[in-house]
Amino acid sequence: MPIDVINLSHSYKTGTPFEHKVLFDVNLHISDGEFVGLIGPTRSGKTTLAQYLNALYIPRQGRVLIDNENTADKKADLVSIRHRVGYVFQNPEYQLFAPTVGEDIAFGPINQNLPQEEIDRLVKGSMEMVGLDFNTFCHRDIFALSGGQKRRAAIAGVLACRPKVLVLDDITSGLDPRGREEIMKVVKDLHLSQNITILFISNSMDEVALLARRLLVMDNGKIIMDGPTREVFARTEKLRSIGLELPEISIIIDSLQSAGFNLPRGILTVDEAISEIAAALHLREGHQ
Numbered sequence: 001m002p003i004d005v006i007n008l009s010h011s012y013k014t015g016t017p018f019e020h021k022v023l024f025d026v027n028l029h030i031s032d033g034e035f036v037g038l039i040g041p042t043r044s045g046k047t048t049l050a051q052y053l054n055a056l057y058i059p060r061q062g063r064v065l066i067d068n069e070n071t072a073d074k075k076a077d078l079v080s081i082r083h084r085v086g087y088v089f090q091n092p093e094y095q096l097f098a099p100t101v102g103e104d105i106a107f108g109p110i111n112q113n114l115p116q117e118e119i120d121r122l123v124k125g126s127m128e129m130v131g132l133d134f135n136t137f138c139h140r141d142i143f144a145l146s147g148g149q150k151r152r153a154a155i156a157g158v159l160a161c162r163p164k165v166l167v168l169d170d171i172t173s174g175l176d177p178r179g180r181e182e183i184m185k186v187v188k189d190l191h192l193s194q195n196i197t198i199l200f201i202s203n204s205m206d207e208v209a210l211l212a213r214r215l216l217v218m219d220n221g222k223i224i225m226d227g228p229t230r231e232v233f234a235r236t237e238k239l240r241s242i243g244l245e246l247p248e249i250s251i252i253i254d255s256l257q258s259a260g261f262n263l264p265r266g267i268l269t270v271d272e273a274i275s276e277i278a279a280a281l282h283l284r285e286g287h288q
Contacts, residue, residue: 008062037212086158102138148179230266
């Protein structure tokens with residue numbers, strides 16, 4: 001399901017002395033099945049842009065097309081769009097409200113007027129996809145969950161509406177390393193097994209480097225870079241100029257390059273780093 005953003009602009013408090021423009025003529029195309037990372041400094045416009053994709057905002061300037069359907073069209077089925085483009089907020093408490101996990105996940109399918117048998121199947125299937133055992137968690141108090149479990153329950157609630165696209169807004173923020181790792185595995189598995197298109201917003205360069213194949217960089221309400229993740233992270237000086245740091249592996253590689261090691265740019269994983277460093281050391285030894 002393709003997504004197109006065309007000349008999109010957005011202002012807060014329009015028509016008042018406090019009007020503040022946060023998006024400037026943004027253009028974007030996301031193809032079916034892509035995994036796209038979205039990064040940028042604080043207040044660069046990432047979340048505002050993402051909320052247009054779920055029709056939480058309706059354009060006044062520009063257009064947003066979801067599977068060629070204009071969200072600003074008076075005939076647009078916004079409920080259907082919000083089911084097809086699932087949005088998971090940074091803070092799961094914003095979208096978890098039912099007493100138990102199972103009831104919360106069932107909310108979307110119930111509002112789609114699905115038969116009870118189908119609702120039960122979707123709830124169980126969605127819980128399994130995010131690693132929440134149905135028998136263990138279905139009747140558990142939603143607020144008795146850990147931070148990571150709440151994030152997974154929030155994702156399951158969106159998945160139960162059978163979306164084609166997932167917009168994930170900094171969903172690992174505030175979690176401990178184990179919780180982050182579990183959520184990242186869930187997201188990666190969903191993309192691979194369900195072929196769901198994913199827009200992954202994150203302040204963690206390491207997470208984006210590991211997950212996203214394409215990377216968008218925003219600054220001051222504009223997309224200033226758009227390309228393969230390796231190529232974007234190779235633009236070290238540009239990223240640092242807007243206040244973004246590199247993934248930890250890239251920082252290590254940069255340091256080794258400065259020390260005279262002949263290493264390629266765009267290394268993003270530990271395995272790649274080990275292989276390239278070993279090759280560089282072997283080459284050095286051969287020249288001694």
